[in-house]
Amino acid sequence: MNHHPQYPVITISREFGSGGHSIAQQLAQLLEIPFYDENIITQVAKASGYTKEFIAETGESMSKAKRLVNDFLLSNAPGFDNPQDVIFAAQKKVILAAAQSPCVIVGRCGDYILKQAGIAACHVLIYADDQQRAAYIEKKYGQTDVPIEKRLRDKDKQRKTYYQHYTGQAWGNYRNYHLCLDSGYLGAQRAAQLLFAFIKTLANA
């Protein structure tokens, strides 16, 4: 039984060090809907087994012809045996299943995966300026031998590369989101509350 049919599925993309993960978690708690982050999505995918059967699209709506093509692609796609591609395909399947009812999904190209599948969702981007992100990272992960600035740059690059690889799109175009929010300006708690108000406004349409 779904108690919040009026809430949309929400994807949250975030910059490293913006606190977006924690804000997304707070938002899910405020809305009382499930929260999916990379860890959870990967756990579900693992528990389901990284098998071709699990990964393959087997929706009832899929035509026999499309299923044949799909099976062919699964068995012949170059790079499909690349562990990262297998993991991505399994995560995608978990995201599509999760999005059957209201939930909050963080990262993992959730925005793109749902758009491609034609599933309506509310897409949010959370960011902050470099100074705020550096302070957040230092507080959360502590100092290492690598300067904070370099850790920021490396992680930004890694996320952008990942997103671009799996979506074919550049990361960071505001037009991909319904709302983009500077969490450093508001602070994490008020950012979560503003998002809560945003989603409630949507739900009361």
Next chain:
Amino acid sequence: MNHHPQYPVITISREFGSGGHSIAQQLAQLLEIPFYDENIITQVAKASGYTKEFIAETGESMSKAKRLVNDFLLSNAPGFDNPQDVIFAAQKKVILAAAQSPCVIVGRCGDYILKQAGIAACHVLIYADDQQRAAYIEKKYGQTDVPIEKRLRDKDKQRKTYYQHYTGQAWGNYRNYHLCLDSGYLGAQRAAQLLFAFIKTLANA
């Protein structure tokens, strides 16, 4: 007497056809603070006379040396006799004066002008997808001989060129704003109300 010292100065940048002008106006009404758009800013600048005396920075905080440099630049800068540059300089002066107390400023590179002057403000971007913008433009301005898509493209290009010319920055980087909002997703009225909630949240910090 300023009745709303807790509200920030708010700049609203917007895409053509996003309804951002009308949303900004509603926001100013909700907050009960002054609203400045291109027309008003230009009227104030005109009424003040497009004179070098009006345009020159004459703040008391300006050192004599800086004032001399400023006067020199005003009298010698290439292109300063370009009417558009004179108008921009006069508009800038009006924006800086307006930003001495809480208000809503639409367009005219207000975000950049205030940042350069070190004046704290809340910067908002309003956009919408092309389909929503086309519908808005057709409803507001009617059809012309020029297809809607071309009118969108031309106006987008014109605004981007203007912004880039006077700020030296590319237009449309979400990092230049504290909040970016898809008005087509929420609808104009709810967009204004969400911004109202956002500003009130800030003010109650």
